[in-house]
Amino acid sequence: MAPISRDGDVVASFSGKWISGAHTIAAYSAFVGALIVGIALHYEKIVQNEHWGYPEEWFPSVSATIGDRYPERSVFQLFIAITSGPRFALVALWYVLTKRPNSSLSNFVAGVGIFRTLTCGGWTYVTSTDDHNWHDIFMISYLxxxxxxxxxxxxxxxxxxQxxxxxxxFATAFFGTIVPLIYFFIQHKVHKVAGAYxxxxxxxxxxxxxxxxxxAVTMLDFDGVEVVVKDIRGITRGADNRLADAVLEKQKAKPAAQVISxxxxxxxxxxxxxxVYNGFVFWSMLTSLGLCVWYFPLWHMGISGFEAFIVCTLTPYILGPRAIRNLFFRNVRVLHLLSLSGLLAWLLKDPTYRLFAVAFGVGMSxxxxxxxxxxxxxxxxxxLxxxxxxxxxxxxxxxxAKFAWHTNNPIWPVVNETNGGWNKIGLLFAVLSILRSTRDDTSDKFYPVPPRTGGKPGxxxxxxxxxxxxxxxxxxxxSDSSTMTLWVWSGYPVNGPLASPHGAYTIIAMGVGLLFGVMVPGIARSWTFYGIGSIGAAALVAFDDWTGYYGALAIATYIMAIAPVLIRSAVHQRAYASTFxxxxxxxxxLVLAHVWVVAYAFVPGGPLMREHTxxxxxxxxLCIGAGVYEATARAAAPSKKPKKPAQTSPTARRQRGFYIYILGGLQLLAIAVAYLRFPTYDYTPYHPDSNVLTAGIWTVHFSLDNDMWDSSRRMAYLLKNMELDVIGLLESDLQRVIMGNRDTTQYLAEELGMYVDYGxxxxxxxxGAALLSKFPIVNSTHHLLPSPVGxxxxxxxxxxxxxxxLVDVVVFHSGQEEDPEDRRLQTEYLSNLMGSVTTRPxxxxxxxxxxxxxxxxxxxxxxxxxxxxxxxxxxDRWCEYVLYKGLKRIGYARLSRGTITDTELQVGKFVVGQPEGSDEHISEDHVPEDMRFPALFRGEGVKGHRYHVFDEPRYYA
Known part of the structure; x- marks a missing residue:
């Protein structure tokens, strides 16, 4: 053990609180000083933003205050430099104060403190003007x-x-402030509301x-700590030895045990x-099952037989016989390891074998x-x-994870290293997590629980x-943060939430709900809370935009709050086979019904479920209500041996605390993803100098390619290299269990720099019908055309x-060939709609x-x-058509699909502001170079994409 002190004369000593005080004063001086100087010298400039200025905006943001203007930037940087000394001293003193034997947490926290100090210097001295990317990297790392x-x-x-x-x-206020901060930033950035900034x-x-x-709170802790400077070689020549004696007496009176918790x-x-990672693996595999099953009816255009694999989730039924139940209960680790076939499935190229592996993995999981x-x-x-x-x-x-990967999960079996998959890393962590998490469950001391005694039968x-x-x-x-956002989406102008960044709001609501369910289960299982959840569900179904989304937040909170209660109630039945x-x-x-409401034209008895979400x-x-009734009855029933509440145990409190820490970390991660994915809205068409508008139509077959791989990245490659300014996508609604609750348009919009209307x-x-555009979408309206049969x-x-x-674009998917009356009515509806637009192209x-x-x-x-x-x-056309009026058509091309989907991409080039022109074909030599189609896809093309049918683009006079 280290000695308490070393021999020598004390030449100086001071209370540790002055380190904290100096840090606080210097840090506040940096920000407040820059604010005062900025307001005094450049007030109207620092309150000006991209949309509004004074008087609509009258108080500057932090970034505008400490930004590039002289001298406020210099004032800020000077005091931040002064702050760095006390900051490093504060981190060091906190480490000394909290260091404890057999624990490395203080080491970790000290390392984080040093990292935060360095990243603070990063975003302070590298402004967004100097290097926007590095400024953001330092800022996000700091947060x-x-x-x-x-x-x-x-x-x-x-x-x-105290x-x-x-x-x-301070911590609660800090993290609570982030939510309204994001809200008003969106009001400014997206809705351009005056005064929001x-x-x-x-x-x-x-x-x-x-x-x-x-x-600054460390002042209260450091008040009992004294920093001593000693002369151990006698070089100060005049130190007061009496000071040393006083300090030693204080040190003896303050044992380290009094300041270590x-x-x-x-x-x-x-x-x-x-x-938690094991839970992540379970949900990753479960959400991939429907996606893999969907591939087969998709290509069979009807019932394929592979739908039967959804019953793999019924494996808990085999827990009925006691001998089998005992066997599996003693081998939980083996079951979890066997379930990893669902992650290994990505190695199988054949879609059928991949589905087998996923189904087996889900069943075992x-x-x-x-x-x-x-x-x-x-x-x-x-x-429990x-x-x-x-x-x-x-x-x-x-x-x-899906929020960060644009609604794909990086460990799904439909992704790999070529399209955004992190399968190998995900599998490695899964194995390590199972080995760590199940080591107690495989103990020889484990025995299955005995039959329940006492209390009301469940x-x-x-x-x-x-x-x-x-x-x-x-x-x-x-399972996807954008699902309910898209339920309430109504088009442009935007009057409701966006998939990004508002997906973070949904995730925050989920976290709040989970805290309710764990911390106050009595409130979570109350009928009042059930009523709130039911009202939220009704609002989600009945309303669009913000009203519907408020209902979405309510139901998200309620579902996550009631989940722990209902799972615990199911476990307490102990009749695992019949309950689970x-x-x-x-x-x-319910999953089948959820699909039948849209697939009614392709399944037996489908019309009964038609459009009945x-x-x-x-x-x-109602199912949740039945569970609440059972949980409430069980909670109210007397028990012969009442258990002591888990929260009274220090071990329980500590265990719960770690899950709350993880929840907090996940919530901040969601906010960071929302920040990184925030749209820039600075999109530029490919050929602005020529007023060229290149538009295309593509039926993307739900973004699964011919080999059951996610096709979003391959789609982006083709659309980008074809220089499409506007693209209509059909068969694009993927927000269902059977399709993985995905949204390819999010990735395409952010990767290609386009506005998007999900439809x-x-x-x-x-x-599904979706529209992506390099041009701002001034207004959009969604239509459901007459479809009495199909x-x-x-x-x-x-x-x-x-x-x-102003140019109007209509994206449309007609009904099936089997329903001629539907298609006739739809034709009349759409023709009248386009004919009503008489003044615009x-x-x-x-x-x-x-x-x-x-x-x-x-x-x-x-x-x-x-x-x-x-x-x-x-x-040579049957399905896809490009029609126009009021624009000069200069080119038309058809591109082969490769293996992305079953339908080609058709593209037209137009010049805005010129009359329609003639039908005369002209050679490419007579077309200005910036109005031509890319030469990349001539001949054999690339990656299976080439100009076909005509073998080259067509141009018109």
Whole structure:
């Protein structure tokens, strides 16, 4: 053990609180000084932003204040440089104060403190003007490191109630401020609301004050610490020895045990992380099952037989016989390891074998988690809470992963290293997590739980219904943060949430709900809370835009709050086969119903479910209500041996704390993703100098290619290299369980730099129509065309600001060949719609299901609509057509699909602001170079894409 002191004369000493005080004063001086100088010298310039200036905006943001203007930037940088000394000293003193034997948490927190100090210097001295990317990297790194620093300081806090209380207040206020900060930034950036940036600025300044204030609390801890400077060689020649004696007396009176708090444990932290990652793996595999199944009816254009694989989730039924149940309960680790076939599936190239592997993995995972819950039930009560928390946090982690990967999951079997997959890393962590998480479950000391004694007999059927309802709602609504956002999407101008950044709001609501379910289960299972959740579900179904999204946030909070309650209720039945087996059976029925509402034209008895998402949501809430009834009855029933509440145990509190830390980290990660994905809205068409508008139509077949791989990156490659300014996508609505709850348009819009209209949302029961545009979308309206018999026909009617002129674009998917009356009614509707636009140019990007110059074609291209065919001599068409009026058509091309989908890409080139021109074909030599189609796809082309049918583009006079 190190000695308390070394011999020598004390030449100086001071209270440690002055280090904290100097840090606080210097940091506040940097920001406040820059603010005062900025307001005094450049007030109107620093309140000016990209949309508004004074008087609409009257208070500057932090970034505008400390930015590039002299001398405020210099004032800020000078005081921040002064702050660095006390800052490093503060981190060092905190490390000395909180260092404890057999624990490395203080080392970790000190490392984070140094990292935050360095990254602060990074975004301070590298402004966005100097290097925007590095400025953002330093800033985001600083914010992300704030979470472990804050939580670490709370965990290490000495036994000082006043300091702990202030730390909690500052931390809560800091993270609570982030939500309104994002809201008002969106109001400014997206909706361009006057004055919103000023309100945002106040929240931004609040973050600065709270961040510095959190570290200022160390003054309360450092007040009892004295920093001593000793002369151990006698070089000061005049030190007062009496000072040394006084200091030594103080040191003897303050044992280190009085300032070190216990509670943190790396093993427990690793256990929590491993549990959560196992939950992430479960949800990743479950959400991939429907996607893999969907590939087969998609290519068979009807029932394929492979749909039967969804019953793989019924494996808990085999837990009925006691001998089998005992066998599996003792081998939970084996079950989890076998389930990893669902992650290994990406190695299999054949889609059929891949589906087999995924189905087996999901079946084993369902069985493994039921056994995991059962194993936890035989241990201290807090262990079951931990497993359930990990299961629910796994869903949040999966949703965040999809948020970061534009609605794809990086460990799905439909992705690999060529299209964004992290399969190898995901598999490695899965193996390590299982080995870590299940080491206690495989102990020889484990025995299956005995039959329940005492209390009111439960109902496995009601508990199973509750489990089914919460599983289906978690999967269908919460497995992707943009699902409910797209349910309430109504088009332009934007009057509601966006997939990014508002996906972070959904994830935050999920986290808040989970805290309710774990911390106050009595409120979570109350009928009042159930009523709030039901109202939220009704609002989600009935309303669009913000009203519907408020309902979405309410139902997200409720589902995550009731999930721990209903899972615990199901586990307590201890009739695992009948409870969880029945629960997964009802879950599967709800999944089928969820698909039948849109696939009614292709399945037996489909018309009964036609367009009845409201029925599915209502039945789901009734199932949850049945579970709430059972959980409430069980909670009210007396027990012969009442258990001591888990939260009274210090071990339980510590265990719960780690899951809350993980939840906090995940929430900040979601916010960071939202920041990184925030749209720039600075999009530029490919040939602005020539007023060229290149538009295309493509039926993308739900973004699964011919070999069951996600095709979004290959699509982006083709669209970018074809220099498309406007693209209509059909069969693009992927926001269903069976399609993985995806949205390819998010990736395409951000990768290509385009505005996007998703089109009619998932609750509108279509296969989807989407529009992406380099030009601002001034207005868009969604249409569901008459479809008395067959599937619904979606259309988007959008007005674009193309080079200062308003141009209308219509994206449309007609009904099936088997329903001629539907297609006739749809033809009349759409022709009248296009004909009503008499003063603006119009482009139709469509899927018409007709032969050129026959039948409905003559209505689409006729006097009512006023539209012209892009090339009336092209006889080799049946589905895709490009029509136009009011623009000069200069080119037309057809590109082979490669293996991306089953439909080609058709493209037309137009010049905005010129009359329509003639039908005369001209050679490419007579076309200016910047108006030509890319030469990349001539001849054999690249990656399976080439000009075909004509073997080259066509041009017109």
């Amino acid at each position: 992300v490191a704030t979470v472990p620093w804050t939580l670490g300081c709370l965990a290490l806090s000495p036994q000082n109630p 300091a702990i209380r202030w730390r909690k207040r 000023t309100i945002y600025a106040f929240f931004e300044w609040a973050l600065v004050l709270l961040d510095v204030g959190f570290d 216990a509670g943190f444990s790396w093993p427990v932290a690793f256990d929590a992380a491993a549990d 369902c069985l493994a988690w039921v056994c995991t819950f059962g194993a936890a039930e035989s241990k201290p009560a807090y262990r 809470e931990s497993r359930i928390s990990a299961f629910c946090l796994g869903l949040i982690m999966s949703s965040i 109902s496995p059927a009601l508990a199973g219904l509750g489990f089914a309802g919460v599983m289906f709602s978690m999967h269908s609504l919460l 087996g029945f629960g997964f059976l009802i879950y599967n029925i 409201d029925w599915v949501v209502a039945v789901t809430m 009619p949302g998932p609750d509108k029961h279509t296969w 599937e619904l026909a979606p259309a988007i009617h959008a007005t674009l600001d193309a080079y200062g002129e 119009v482009i139709l990007l469509s899927y018409l299901v007709t032969t050129p110059k026959q039948g409905n074609y003559n209505t689409y291209v006729g006097e009512v609509s006023g539209m012209r065919d892009i090339d009336h001599t092209d006889w």
